[in-house]
Amino acid sequence: MSSSNRCKPNILVTGTPGVGKSTLCEQVAEITGLEWIQVGAFAKENDCLDEFDEEYKCPVLNEDKLLDELEEKMSEGGRIVDYHGCDFFPERWFDIVFVLRTDNTQLFDRLRQRGYSGKKLDDNIQCEIFQTILEEAQESYQAEIVHQLPSNTPEEMESNVEQITAWVEQYVKNNS
Ligand code: DAT
Numbered sequence: 735m736s737s738s739n740r741c742k743p744n745i746l747v748t749g750t751p752g753v754g755k756s757t758l759c760e761q762v763a764e765i766t767g768l769e770w771i772q773v774g775a776f777a778k779e780n781d782c783l784d785e786f787d788e789e790y791k792c793p794v795l796n797e798d799k800l801l802d803e804l805e806e807k808m809s810e811g812g813r814i815v816d817y818h819g820c821d822f823f824p825e826r827w828f829d830i831v832f833v834l835r836t837d838n839t840q841l842f843d844r845l846r847q848r849g850y851s852g853k854k855l856d857d858n859i860q861c862e863i864f865q866t867i868l869e870e871a872q873e874s875y876q877a878e879i880v881h882q883l884p885s886n887t888p889e890e891m892e893s894n895v896e897q898i899t900a901w902v903e904q905y906v907k908n909n910s
Contacts, residue, residue, distance in 0.1 A: 740811030749834035750862040752844040754885040773817035834885040
């Protein structure tokens, strides 16, 4: 359910790697005072990574340990969580979920710039084309709280930051 007793909301920002989650979260966190939790970095700092996946060339997340480590923060509220997956978080953690979307030619360029190539690049582009994360979010959370946001241009980024910031301000007003 989206209703909670939290004075400050918890937001999930998800989507394929490269769609702009971190850029967006950093700005929203700065304006609203929510704490930005970049799950990959948090997992690294809190020892929640398991063995290295050779195929994808990235470490595997220990999801159970991560959830334990995050529980207290999430129960307090006031967090903006940034991750390219969303089906293993407790539904009760989030008041709203944003799925960022990017056209695949743009995404291709961004991921190439990040140094992705081969299977890792192809799989991520396919992930976006097949709306994998959007469907994951729709299957994991109430439809009313899941919102898609286009993230192709700086103007769209700015508009997304403004919309989310306004939503946070309204939430805080309603819950104070
Ligand atoms: P993510 O955290 O989803 O992996 P990011 O925030 O690191 O993505 O962004 C990846 C790159 O793309 C980064 O160089 C900033 C750029 N970018 C992201 N969203 C954008 C947008 N809406 N317009 C222009 N550039 C964008």
